[in-house]
Amino acid sequence: MKYFVLLYLAGAIFLAACGNHHQPAETSKQDSLTQADSGRNAWLPVAEYLETEILYVDSVPLALRRYSTFNGKTDSAFIQVPEFNQLALQFLPAELHDGRFEKNFTESSFADQSTQSIMFTYSTKVSDQSLRRVDVQTVTGHGSQKVKSIYLEKRRVSGDSLILEKMYWRTGRNFQIVTMTTVKGKPPIEQQLKVVWDDEE
Secondary structure (H helix, E strand, O other), X not given: OHHHHHXXXXXXXXXXHHHHHOOOOOOOHHHHHHHHHHOOOOOOOHHHHHHHHHHHHHHOOOOEEEEEEEOOEEEXXXXXXXXXXXXXXXXXXXXXXXXXXXXXXXXXXXXXXXOOEEEEEEEEOXXXXXXXXXXXXXXXXXXXXXXXXXXXXXXXXEOOEEEEEEEEEEOOOEEEEEEEEEEOOOOOEEEEEEEEOOOOO
């Protein structure tokens, strides 16, 4: 019951954000001032949505399986909730919180009529932050748009290494992190991590 309430609240937040995203072109002067003063846009609540997804997995008894791939070899193992949380929290960087997301990113969107999906893309305006890009794909479901997947791209420097992380969260199914580590003059090293809690289509 706790899960359904939380999921309902997250859905309400998401739908409200979607509704506010497409505001009429004509707004009153007072509305314009309020929006300008707040310094915030009615964007999709990415952090809140991912937190709800993590809480669901954390609170429902599920078989959690981790797949680790390195040098062409894949190892798999069942994991417990604490390890899942540790890995999943990588999808909640500081850049998504405390108003930094709306302040430091620009938004664009594209509607694909053939698939009835909408892609929201958020690109950073700050050159020295780790989180570079966020993509949210929504699809039509029961008369409203639902989140299908969230993609994050992070980049950072550690010593003489450039580390690129491509992170993909598929709603209600799994998440995947691909890490590319590049040292100058050497070919990149790729590691893949995938955690699955629902593999049924």
